Amino acid sequence: MNSRRSKGFTLVELVIVLTIIGILASIAWPSFRNYYIRTSRESAKTELLQLSNTQEKIYLNGNAFTAVVTTPYNGRADGGLGIASGKTSDGKYALSIAAGAGAAYTITATPVGGTSQVGDGNITISSDGTRMWGAATW
Numbered sequence: 045m046n047s048r049r050s051k052g053f054t055l056v057e058l059v060i061v062l063t064i065i066g067i068l069a070s071i072a073w074p075s076f077r078n079y080y081i082r083t084s085r086e087s088a089k090t091e092l093l094q095l096s097n098t099q100e101k102i103y104l105n106g107n108a109f110t111a112v113v114t115t116p117y118n119g120r121a122d123g124g125l126g127i128a129s130g131k132t133s134d135g136k137y138a139l140s141i142a143a144g145a146g147a148a149y150t151i152t153a154t155p156v157g158g159t160s161q162v163g164d165g166n167i168t169i170s171s172d173g174t175r176m177w178g179a180a181t182w
Contacts, residue, residue, distance in 0.1 A: 081160055085167065088137045088153045089182060092169045095125050095139070095151050099171070103147065109171065111143040113151075136161045147171065 053061075099109050101119065108121035115124025131138050137153035144150060150170045155161035165178030175182045 077160070081164055084134055084136050084161055085164060085177070087134060088132045088167055089175075089177075091132050091139075092151055092153055092167060092175075095127075096169050096171075098125055099149060099151070107147070109141075109143065109147065109149045111141050111149070113139045113141055131156065135159070137167070144171070 095113075098117065102108070102110050102121055102123070105119050106121045110121050110124050112124035113127050114130045115126070116128075117123055117126030125139075125141070127139055129135070130140075132153060136156055136159045138156055140152050140154065142150045142152065148171045150168055153167040155164050155166070166176075167182070168174070168176045
C-alpha cells in the first residue's frame with residue numbers, strides 16, 4: 045500500500061480558519077473603536093483642565109481671563125493660551141473660549157469633522173468649575 049502523507053492545508057481547513065478569524069475580528073473591532081474614542085475624549089478632558097489652570101494663572105496676573113486660544117501665552121489677559129493650532133494635541137477636537145459676563149469663561153472642545161470623534165459631543169469646562177460632556181457632567 046502506498047501511504048502518502050499530506051503536507052500543507054486543505055482548502056476546507058483554510059476556509060474554517062478564515063471564518064474564525066473573521067468572527068473574532070467582528071467582535072473585537074467595535075470594542076477597539078469605542079476604546080479609541082474614549083481615550084481621545086479623556087485626553088481632551090485633560091487638556092481642558094490644563095487650559096483652565098492656565099486661565100486661572102492669567103487671572104491672578106491681571107484680574108481678567110483671556111478670550112483667545114491661539115495667541116501665544118504671555119501670562120496676561122492680552123495674550124492667549126498658546127495653542128497655535130487651536131486643536132487638542134491629537135487634532136481631534138477644536139478648542140474655543142467663550143467669554144462670559146464679568147470674570148467668567150467657558151472652554152469648549154468640539155469634535156473635528158472627519159475624525160473618529162465626530163458625533164461624540166462637545167466637552168466644556170467653565171470658570172465656575174462646571175464640566176460637561178454633551179448633557180452629562182464629567
